[in-house]
Amino acid sequence: MASVSSESLAKALEFAEPKLAQASIELPKELFAVLEVLDANAGLRRALTDPAREAAEKASLLAQLLRGKVSADTEAIVAQLASTRWSSERDISDALETLGVTAVTAVAEQQDGPSGLAKLEQDLFSFIDVVRSNHELQRALDDAQAPAEAKSALALKLVPNASKASQALISQAVSAPRGLKPVTLVERFVELVAKRQQRWIASVTSxxxxxxxxxxxxxxxxxxxxxxxxxxxxxxxxxxxxxxxxxxxxxxxxxxxxxxxxxxxxxxxx
Structure with missing residues (x-):
């Protein structure tokens, strides 16, 4: 991600952080739903990343599209995302995915603190280990022709004791891998969970x-x-x-x- 997009993502994460403190699992689900709309609509992505458009105009465009369909917090987060500059169409979608994953980790953190994050990370690693060790599962989850609901149901059976937060990320990865293998996307999600865990560790050097x-x-x-x-x-x-x-x-x-x-x-x- 280019520096301009990285700065916009950092601003979006900073803007979203206060809203994550009391968020339920519905917030990331809504963010992922908006991501699905963006990924399916090239014209919308072009409009939101067009440097010639004013920030207020882009935010208003998304607000009109989402109003009444998502929560006020989701609408505000996405509008803020749209109001900043992006180097490419793909970057704004990737940023929205990062926000969704961050929201899921915040929900796990909010419920159980560092143990909630550890549980989330453990569930994701369990999914990765099971899929990596079974070629038939890999083919089934990688099948672009298979219904997303069916792949999600199969994936969740692989980690039967997964938390709701873990289920949300696993389902997202297998139903909308966005050009990646689902297990590769889950590995990326693990990196974001690990980064969130650093908020609970103070490294002191003397x-x-x-x-x-x-x-x-x-x-x-x-x-x-x-x-x-x-x-x-x-x-x-x-x-x-x-x-x-x-x-x-x-x-x-x-x-x-x-x-x-x-x-x-x-x-x-x-």
Whole structure:
């Protein structure tokens, strides 16, 4: 995905995040339904990615199409997606798929925190393992002529204890693989789930090993800052000289001497 599209996806994810906190499984299902409409309508994709069209015009176009058919949250997320710039028609569809998968993982996270995400990841891996080991299953799920409902039903039988979130992603992958093999698409979904799990891990790097008391105080502070119970992964790096580097998800807080020295060097270099 080109840089312009990557920036638009990042904006869409940031916009959607507050709405995911209370989302039900219906939100990602609606996002996937809109994706199906986009994938089936080349003219609509061209209109939404046309750089000559104003952002408000593109958002209004989708709003007219979706109003009354999806929830207000889904409509708002998709409208925001349409209002930004895209390098290709495919990119806006791929971004919508990413939003749908992210919404599913948020539902699993909301219900059971890190254990919900672990369960989702485990279910997806179980599906991948079963399908990868059976060529007949691969042929059945890859069959473009087979009804989507039939393939979805078969796929869900392979992971009988899958959570609702897992079922949603597996069904999406086999019914709408979008040019990929279903198992390959599920592997991509696993990557997004793993990225979401990083939100629950605080990687702490210090010059010397921190005491248990220091780690406990740091954990308490970080839990308050991020409003969730984080798991601390503590490592040492003598090159830091002093201070800490803390990474939670995509956020990095660098309070090390090494970072300040590097800043001074950059300033001196002009």
């Amino acid at each position: 010059t010397v090993q921190l005491s248990q008391a220091q780690l406990s105080r740091l954990e308490t502070s970080l839990n308050k800052i991020y409003d969730r119970k984080l798991k601390l992964n503590a490592t040492t790096d003598p090159s830091l000289v002093g201070g800490l580097v803390v990474k939670v998800g995509d956020e990095v807080v660098d309070a090390s001497v090494a970072s300040r020295v590097a800043e001074l060097r950059r300033a001196l270099a002009g």
